[in-house]
Amino acid sequence: MSSAPATGTVPGYTAGTWKADPAHSEIAFTVRQLTVSKVCGLFTCSDITIVTSEDPLGSSVTATIDTASLGTGKERRDDHLRSADYFDVAKYPTMSYRSTGIRRSGDGWAVDGELTFRGVTRKVPLAVGANGFGPAESGARRARFSATAQISRRHFGLRIPMDGIGGVVGDKVSITLDVEAVLQK
Template sequence: MNPTPATATIPGYLAGTWKADPARCEITFSVRQVLVSKVRGRFTGHDVTIVTGEDPPGSSVAVTIDLATVDTGNERRDAHLRSAAYFEVEEYPTMSYRSTGIRRTGEGWSVDGELTFHGITRQVPLAVTVNGFGPDPSGGRRASFSATARVNRRDFGIDIAMDGTGLVVGEKVSVGLEIEAVLQE
């Protein structure tokens, strides 16, 4: 592959299909509670596929998250998040993200895409940093990406003012992804 200007700035860039290594990936979120503290959590069940094109803007991303795997370090809170008050896991067991376009933005990249959560689909851009491409110890190839986004829970039909315990929950939710993916042969 002859490097294009975009791929020349990404050392080791390689076109192909990449699957996230579940042991080396983290999908996290944080939201303000009572306007003072933050509740942080993560999802331990997810499937991430990245297809890198010959040129980065020709790439795509697909993510599916198992909402039942929410983990905030507090089982009572996790059960409440899985309930009808928030995620409604019995009716909406997964959240998904599908890219619709990728573009260069200054030092990083922006992935435009559609987030489907709670039965509602909205446009949500991801700010992405390409951490690198390189060999792994078993002779394969790995790629690493970091991404962030902010979503408004009300945009997805979660329109409660209180969390059931009398605590106010913020509207803006920060999302973070640390993805290490393995090239598929």
């Protein structure tokens, strides 16, 4: 799970089970609106576990995200996003991701996995980087991982208003994760 060459080692790489530190992690999304602007948002509540194995190809990740924890900085928009039109948090309070494999991808790594959102499960690969392993001031061993993906709202059953004529909200959603994780004992 690094951008290091396949034959090299990731400095400080440590096998083990890691839990995301919510205070130092971010799950963000971006979607086009009215074809010229974009809306950015964050999910503030999640549970992410990363298991690094001696061979990085044997590593895995699972994540559960509280859909009600989304925020875009505009209360009215956030309430609409939480409604049945979009996230439907009353019916689907969480979305989840489960890796199914890890592979080399160019100069980096890709995590193949499945995202379950609004009761629909689709394959969503993540472009992943391990940004560092090392001790924190607290003495706990920490690691930083980043990941990006793009999903289609249509694939998860979300309607696209004014589809075909420039849509109010775009179909493609970019997802960015920046996760600082703590090695579990």
